[in-house]
Amino acid sequence: MSALSPESPVASKVFPSPNHGERKDGQRPSMLILHYTGMPDEGEALQWLCNPVSQVSAHYFVFGDGRVLQLVPEMRRAWHAGLSSWDGEADINSCSIGIEIANTGHPGGLPPYPDAQIESVAALAKDIVTRWRIPATRVLGHSDVAPGRKVDPGELFPWPRLHEAGVGHWVAPSAMSDGRFFSRGDQGMPIEALQAMLAMYGYEVKISGVFDEDTEKVVSAFQRHFRPERVDGVADASTIMTLRNLIATRPQTAA
Numbered sequence: 584m585s586a587l588s589p590e591s592p593v594a595s596k597v598f599p600s601p602n603h604g605e606r607k608d609g610q611r612p613s614m615l616i617l618h619y620t621g622m623p624d625e626g627e628a629l630q631w632l633c634n635p636v637s638q639v640s641a642h643y644f645v646f647g648d649g650r651v652l653q654l655v656p657e658m659r660r661a662w663h664a665g666l667s668s669w670d671g672e673a674d675i676n677s678c679s680i681g682i683e684i685a686n687t688g689h690p691g692g693l694p695p696y697p698d699a700q701i702e703s704v705a706a707l708a709k710d711i712v713t714r715w716r717i718p719a720t721r722v723l724g725h726s727d728v729a730p731g732r733k734v735d736p737g738e739l740f741p742w743p744r745l746h747e748a749g750v751g752h753w754v755a756p757s758a759m760s761d762g763r764f765f766s767r768g769d770q771g772m773p774i775e776a777l778q779a780m781l782a783m784y785g786y787e788v789k790i791s792g793v794f795d796e797d798t799e800k801v802v803s804a805f806q807r808h809f810r811p812e813r814v815d816g817v818a819d820a821s822t823i824m825t826l827r828n829l830i831a832t833r834p835q836t837a838a
């Protein structure tokens with residue numbers, strides 16, 4: 584990224600943020616994290632990400648009308664994920680590229696993402712995962728890497744549309760049914776198996792055999808991304824089957 588030209592052809596221009604540093608251990612981007620801004624005004628959200636006082640940033644910013652700006656060079660460590668974890672890695676900022684999508688989010692009543700905006704997000708994400716060879720299973724929401732602490736980009740984010748564009752891992756969610764379910768307080772082998780599957784997919788969860796508050800948060804995060812019809816932290820049959828199908832269809836990745 585030079586002062587004038589963005590690294591992605593999808594971005595129209597550079598709007599530099601001072602909020603970035605070195606990636607730890609010379610890491611390269613191997614993950615893509617999507618966010619919503621969660622602020623009422625997109626111009627203010629952009630200014631905040633470029634204000635040294637905020638200590639937050641992202642590599643790219645996508646307006647509601649689909650315009651894209653680059654704020655931080657891709658090789659630099661932007662400050663978007665905070666306290667996060669995935670697949671055993673805790674310094675998500677050092678190994679990821681972050682995209683902030685202007686949307687008022689849950690505080691604003693969770694308005695749908697406009698088509699033009701999603702088209703830009705899909706094109707930008709496709710460009711980034713292609714250039715950096717980022718595996719489909721490492722295109723995630725902030726809520727996936729910070730369950731309980733973060734809920735963006737929210738359960739209305741159209742992950743299937745990104746998948747159609749060749750971005751991210753997705754299977755059609757299993758149908759809701761009245762089968763057996765597990766929830767807070769349950770214990771035993773089925774809980775251990777559930778936690779093991781969530782951890783195998785990449786979620787940070789302790790395999791204790793006890794369905795505790797943390798497990799509930801992780802189940803909610805999983806649902807928000809992969810089974811958004813009901814986000815309640817209850818591991819129902821549809822949730823468990825969807826998780827199983829995702830694990831079974833994980834693309835083989837050449838690291």
Ligand SMILES: [Zn+2]
Nearest residue numbers: 618619725735
């Ligand atoms: Zn976020």
